Amino acid sequence: MELFKRRKTYYLYNPNTLNYERVYPSAKDRFIGVLRHLSIGIIIGVGIFYALSKTFDSPVESLLKKENKLMQTQYEVLSLRLNNALEVLSDIQQRDENLYRTIFQAESIPESVRKSGFGGSNRYEHLMSLSNAELVISTTKKMDMLRKQLYVQSNSLDELISLGKSQEQRNKCIPAIQPIANKDLKQTASGYGMRIDPIYRTPRFHSGMDFSAKIGTDIYATGDGIVTYAAWKQGYGNCLMINHGYGFQTVYGHLQKFRVRVGTKVKRGEIIGEVGNTGKSTGPHLHYEVIVRGAHDNPSKYYYMDLTPEEYDRMIQIAENHGQVMD
Ligand SMILES: [Zn+2]
Known part of the structure; x- marks a missing residue:
């Protein structure tokens, strides 16, 4: 406080009056001047930084962006592969329904059971905040569908195996040869x-x-x-x-x-x-x-x-x- 006060009092030698005269404004002016320069510098600096950061990414940012792009591509590829897997499964389901289950006289599994969805509409809510939410959700949905339908299909085949075993017994009993050689x-x-x-x-x-x-x-x-x-x-x-x-x-x-x-x-x-x-x-x-x-x-x-x-x-x-x- 003391020091600050003293520094505020500034004297200049006036050769005309041969006196030291107190000059108040110059110190203030200088201070304000410095302050002004400083703030202009800061403002320009911040402005340039902002402009640059808007135009150019930082190395970390550009790496993340690259990774994100790669991830998105990978999701798209996965989504296509899942489509393919679902198609193959659908083929197997049709054969199961129209051929295997018919041969073994098993009751048909209705479409509603084979392709039933999962309960609850907010199942994928936690994914909504992602930047590529739509892609991630649709891929996850397909994965879930595949998993569920595979489960139903594998149960169906298990059932047919046990039916096949009893069919084997049946086949031994049903008349199948001539009674005379x-x-x-x-x-x-x-x-x-x-x-x-x-x-x-x-x-x-x-x-x-x-x-x-x-x-x-x-x-x-x-x-x-x-x-x-x-x-x-x-x-x-x-x-x-x-x-x-x-x-x-x-x-x-x-x-x-x-x-x-x-x-x-x-x-x-x-x-x-x-x-x-x-x-x-x-x-x-x-x-x-x-x-x-x-x-x-x-x-x-x-x-x-x-x-x-x-x-x-x-x-x-x-x-x-x-x-x-x-x-
Ligand atoms: Zn006869």
Whole structure:
């Protein structure tokens, strides 16, 4: 304070008056002058700095900008790749729905379950403040969609695997071979459908297929199952029935001999009896029926396992001829 006061008092020698005279303003002027220069300097400096910083980035800024640009490009690439992945997944979903799930008779997974979104609209709110919010959010959304749909799809395939396993069991049981080996077959056989009755000579529905073969020829179980009938049956002579489960049953008529009894568990291809000429029959042959859920079906649909395409053609030709049945 003291010092400041003293410095404020400024004396100048006046040669005219030969006196020292106090000069107040000059000190103030100088001070103000300095201050003015200083402030002008500062203002210009700040102005230039501001102008420069507006025009040119600092090294850190330009690095960040570069990184940001790179990140944005990378996001765009990711977004495109996600589109691609979603397309591939959609393809798999369609195959799953129209082929795999159909084959295994699995219930369809509705689109609403496969492509359901996530609850809550503010799920991506925390990303809203980003400079590239739209790109980041849409990419994140796609990623979430992919993850969710993949989860549903992988569950679907798991389900099909377990269905496939039970299907394997089913496939063993469903009638799938001829009850008489091809080598043992004679040319004459008659198929399923309207045929001429061998005894009354009138058109009549033939509920099975006739395989003409020598007496004593082996008869095979056409699928895994349990023998439910092995006795004389009106019209069928010595008759054998197998329940295969899954709604399938097979009937074997006019047998000479039974090789199994009621309750026997049989495997596909196992010998169950011998061809004969018992019951209402016009010659040694096997009458074979396939019953699906209580209704007769064309047995020729159930030989797909042991026939080559040529053999199958031949069998169909023989079976479809409208010659007379042997009953
Ligand atoms: Zn018949």
